[in-house]
Amino acid sequence: MDLNTLWFILIAVLYTGFFVLEGFDFGVGILLPFLGKKDVERRAIINTIGPHWDGNEVWLLTAGGATFAAFPQWYATMFSGFYLPLFFLLVALILRGVAFEFRSKDENPCWRSLWDWCIFVGSLVPALLLGVAFSNLAQGVPIDANMEYTGGFFNLLNPYALLGGVTTIAIFALHGAIFLSMKTTDNLLDKAQKAAQRLWIPAVVLILAFLVGTYLATDMLERLGVDPGGVPIAGFAAILATGYFLRKSQYGWSFSMTWITIAASVITLFMILFPRVMISSSNPDWSLTIYTASSSDYTLRVMTIVAVIFVPVVLAYQAWSYWVFRKRVQAKPETLTY
Amino acid sequence: MDPTLLARLQFAITTVYHFFFVPLTLGLAILVAVMETLYVRSGQEVFKRMTKFWGKLFIINFAIGVVTGIVQEFQFGMNWSDYSRYVGDIFGAPLAIEALLAFFLESTFLGVWIFGWDKLPKKVHLLAIWLVALGSNISALWILIANSWMQQPVGYAIINGRAQMTSFASVVFNPNIFYQFPHVLSSGMVTGSFFILGVSAYHLLRKKEFDLFKRSFQIAAITGAIFAILIGINGHAQAQHMVQSQPMKMATAEALWESEDPASFSLFTIGDMENRRDVFAIRIPRLLSLLSYNQLSGEVKGINNLQAEFEAQYGPGNYVPPAIIPYWSFRIMVGAGTLMFVLAILALYLLRWEKFERYPWALKGLTWALLLPYLANSAGWLLTEVGRFPWVVYGLMKIEQAVSPSVTAGMLWVSLVGYVLVYGVLIAATVYLLMKYAKAGPSATDELDLAGEQPADSLPSLVS
Numbered sequence: 001m002d003l004n005t006l007w008f009i010l011i012a013v014l015y016t017g018f019f020v021l022e023g024f025d026f027g028v029g030i031l032l033p034f035l036g037k038k039d040v041e042r043r044a045i046i047n048t049i050g051p052h053w054d055g056n057e058v059w060l061l062t063a064g065g066a067t068f069a070a071f072p073q074w075y076a077t078m079f080s081g082f083y084l085p086l087f088f089l090l091v092a093l094i095l096r097g098v099a100f101e102f103r104s105k106d107e108n109p110c111w112r113s114l115w116d117w118c119i120f121v122g123s124l125v126p127a128l129l130l131g132v133a134f135s136n137l138a139q140g141v142p143i144d145a146n147m148e149y150t151g152g153f154f155n156l157l158n159p160y161a162l163l164g165g166v167t168t169i170a171i172f173a174l175h176g177a178i179f180l181s182m183k184t185t186d187n188l189l190d191k192a193q194k195a196a197q198r199l200w201i202p203a204v205v206l207i208l209a210f211l212v213g214t215y216l217a218t219d220m221l222e223r224l225g226v227d228p229g230g231v232p233i234a235g236f237a238a239i240l241a242t243g244y245f246l247r248k249s250q251y252g253w254s255f256s257m258t259w260i261t262i263a264a265s266v267i268t269l270f271m272i273l274f275p276r277v278m279i280s281s282s283n284p285d286w287s288l289t290i291y292t293a294s295s296s297d298y299t300l301r302v303m304t305i306v307a308v309i310f311v312p313v314v315l316a317y318q319a320w321s322y323w324v325f326r327k328r329v330q331a332k333p334e335t336l337t338y
Numbered sequence: 339m340d341p342t343l344l345a346r347l348q349f350a351i352t353t354v355y356h357f358f359f360v361p362l363t364l365g366l367a368i369l370v371a372v373m374e375t376l377y378v379r380s381g382q383e384v385f386k387r388m389t390k391f392w393g394k395l396f397i398i399n400f401a402i403g404v405v406t407g408i409v410q411e412f413q414f415g416m417n418w419s420d421y422s423r424y425v426g427d428i429f430g431a432p433l434a435i436e437a438l439l440a441f442f443l444e445s446t447f448l449g450v451w452i453f454g455w456d457k458l459p460k461k462v463h464l465l466a467i468w469l470v471a472l473g474s475n476i477s478a479l480w481i482l483i484a485n486s487w488m489q490q491p492v493g494y495a496i497i498n499g500r501a502q503m504t505s506f507a508s509v510v511f512n513p514n515i516f517y518q519f520p521h522v523l524s525s526g527m528v529t530g531s532f533f534i535l536g537v538s539a540y541h542l543l544r545k546k547e548f549d550l551f552k553r554s555f556q557i558a559a560i561t562g563a564i565f566a567i568l569i570g571i572n573g574h575a576q577a578q579h580m581v582q583s584q585p586m587k588m589a590t591a592e593a594l595w596e597s598e599d600p601a602s603f604s605l606f607t608i609g610d611m612e613n614r615r616d617v618f619a620i621r622i623p624r625l626l627s628l629l630s631y632n633q634l635s636g637e638v639k640g641i642n643n644l645q646a647e648f649e650a651q652y653g654p655g656n657y658v659p660p661a662i663i664p665y666w667s668f669r670i671m672v673g674a675g676t677l678m679f680v681l682a683i684l685a686l687y688l689l690r691w692e693k694f695e696r697y698p699w700a701l702k703g704l705t706w707a708l709l710l711p712y713l714a715n716s717a718g719w720l721l722t723e724v725g726r727f728p729w730v731v732y733g734l735m736k737i738e739q740a741v742s743p744s745v746t747a748g749m750l751w752v753s754l755v756g757y758v759l760v761y762g763v764l765i766a767a768t769v770y771l772l773m774k775y776a777k778a779g780p781s782a783t784d785e786l787d788l789a790g791e792q793p794a795d796s797l798p799s800l801v802s
Contacts, residue, residue: 047453050449050452050453051449051450051452051453051454052449053449054404054445054446054448054449055442055445055446055449057445058437058441058442058445058446061408061411061437061441062434062437062438062441062442064411064412064415064437065411065430065433065434065435065436065437065438066434066437066438067430068414068415068422068426068429068430068433068434069426069430069431069433069434069435070430070434071426072422072423072425072426072427072430073423073426075414075415075422075426075430076415076419076420076422076423076426076742077419078415079412079414079415079416079419079422080415080416080417080419080742080743080744080745081744083416083742083744083745083749083753084749084752084753086412086416087416087749087752087753087756090408090409090412091756091757091760093405093408094405094406094408094409094760094764095760097401097404097405097408098401098402098405098764098767100401101397101398101400101401102398102401102767102771105398105771105774105775106771106774146743147423148743148744149744150744153749295426295427295430295431295502295503296427296497296502296503298502298503298504298506299427299428299430299431299502299503299506302431302503302506303431303434303435306431306434306435306438307438310438310439311438314438314442314443317442317443317446317447318442318446321446321447321449321450324450324454324457324458325453325454325457
């Protein structure tokens with residue numbers, strides 16, 4: 001395997017990590033106003049992801065940085081091409097990040113409510129936009145011979161991409177509800193479990209529709225990329241299994257299953273792409289590939305050494321931080337000092 | 339409006355804004371870690387309260403620094419895609435390394451630190467804040483390595499019209515980084531120190547929590563004085579390096595139109611940029627040569643001579659930065675730095691002879707001096723970046739070659755106005771919270787954020 005392929009895989013891993021990890025904290029953010037009816041409940045819900053959301057978000061930043069380092073042409077085309085969606089994504093992430101730290105630092109109910117809305121919108125909008133952006137990546141977008149995106153903002157909002165966006169919201173919300181079912185107690189736990197039960201059916205329907213849409217809208221069946229084979233089927237099977245485990249109230253297993261569904265979806269997308277990194281819908285020859293978009297071999301070698309040393313370290317301490325905060329969070333004022 | 343100008347404006351606004359918060363993060367992280375170290379070693383409750391109090395202010399500031407940093411990382415691809423294509427082989431590496439080494443470290447361990455007070459042994463909790471401090475400063479190191487390459491490209495070859503890395507070691511050990519990183523690190527420490535001095539002076543004046551704020555004042559006065567001296571020494575060396583590596587930046591910072599030997603230092607100049615001449619100037623003979631070479635003579639090149647040199651080397655064009663910005667930002671930075679040095683000595687004097695009550699004006703002055711580092715930091719950053727004009731990568735790529743061809747002026751307007759609005763609201767909220775907690779003092783952070791039982795929303799709820 002050459003270094004270009006290795007870096008394609010590594011970036012796929014980074015995005016997969018981002019979607020499965022930040023996926024549940026986006027989901028928790030989306031559910032915040034629905035499940036948290038009292039201030040203390042809101043605080044408890046936020047505290048379940050409080051120690052983790054920022055570390056989860058770094059997966060996206062690292063994926064962006066790795067794309068820049070390994071495939072600068074991909075980074076340049078995608079980031080300038082998806083300009084406005086990315087801008088809205090950034091604004092949403094800014095407001096959300098600040099909201100987590102600011103919302104409890106003033107007693108004023110308007111202040112808290114305002115930041116809670118930022119958390120909700122700041123979780124919902126990125127889920128939608130990321131779904132839209134990745135669906136467009138799989139489907140292909142107009143790109144000219146100079147690697148420049150030639151479509152507009154509304155080209156990106158096509159039915160398949162919007163379906164991808166809504167599906168992402170649904171699966172994240174379900175993923176978040178199951179996470180809350182593992183991390184809360186008492187009344188809040190009841191509400192989280194009910195939400196997970198209710199979200200499951202829409203999630204299944206949307207994922208099925210998105211799966212069919214993906215076969216139709218992308219060149220998956222023409223086998224221009226790698227044949228994803230059983231991966232999307234496994235993803236769909238896992239969402240069905242999620243329902244089974246939810247019914248048996250086995251939330252650890254349910255959570256593992258939504259992990260698999262999300263991971264399989266992202267992996268499928270990258271398999272459709274490979275060896276391309278951006279598909280040109282204008283002319284197949286104008287697609288960017290892991291060879292035309294990449295950095296020099298020297299840079300890839302340097303970055304490989306860095307990644308081999310530091311990725312395991314990062315994984316180790318991030319896993320440790322989850323272990324530290326493994327206990328459930330109670331919605332009781334005396335336990336929520338923070 | 340021209341897209342290049344809009345993209346530049348956006349970069350200037352978002353970068354200065356981001357760098358408004360970053361130095362405090364860099365310095366305060368270390369100072370809070372020092373306080374917690376004192377707590378863990380001595381077991382004294384006062385140090386724990388100090389850690390929590392300053393830690394709370396640190397968190398508020400950290401949050402906004404982090405989120406505005408995301409924009410910085412994405413902005414290169416969004417607004418400067420041709421730049422990204424041209425330099426990605428080199429510039430992307432330090433950015434990716436920054437994310438992998440620094441962002442994960444600081445964000446994961448800040449989460450551990452904030453939520454881990456009751457869950458971790460004291461020493462592990464202490465380690466967490468030290469790792470946050472380490473992560474933040476490593477982050478500064480790698481972004482400055484990237485910036486140093488724009489200031490002074492090294493370790494590369496131009497292949498197929500793109501810059502390619504030939505030596506990672508040369509990029510990492512860029513001569514410029516040895517001046518730039520210590521400068522930013524010291525400015526972080528000075529910013530953190532003056533922040534603590536300012537807030538402590540406010541409370542000492544009111545005799546609230548005297549013991550806690552005297553100890554805080556003590557730590558900050560010592561670090562403030564040490565790093566104010568270091569930043570001066572280091573700034574001097576950096577300026578000498580600048581005379582060599584970017585003579586035009588120095589020429590405009592000194593309003594030196596023609597080459598001089600020995601060269602004079604501008605104390606005050608009102609210049610006429612169009613005709614490149616002084617309208618009014620007070621200059622000190624020989625001082626610029628002395629500052630540049632540590633001797634009373636030596637040629638420092640002037641703006642006109644450098645313009646001619648650059649034209650001969652790179653072809654026709656304007657190679658002179660808008661001199662008013664480097665000139666005044668240089669003076670503001672050095673002036674504020676000198677003043678901070680004097681104030682740090684004053685703070686040490688007050689401390690040594692316990693003169694807090696005798697000189698209330700000094701405490702008031704120190705409270706307001708909290709703003710000085712912000713002035714110096716922003717001015718320094720403007721000098722560094724504007725003084726590089728017209729280059730985005732010095733000597734290799736001009737600004738107008740760097741913008742995204744597919745991004746229209748309309749899109750740039752949307753994002754520019756959007757950022758200005760959002761950033762405007764956020765700075766208001768941040769300053770409000772910082773002032774609120776700083777004024778309230780440590781009693782507010784001893785027992786904090788007890789979530790209430792009241793209903794959560796005054797706005798209409800999403801579902802009934």
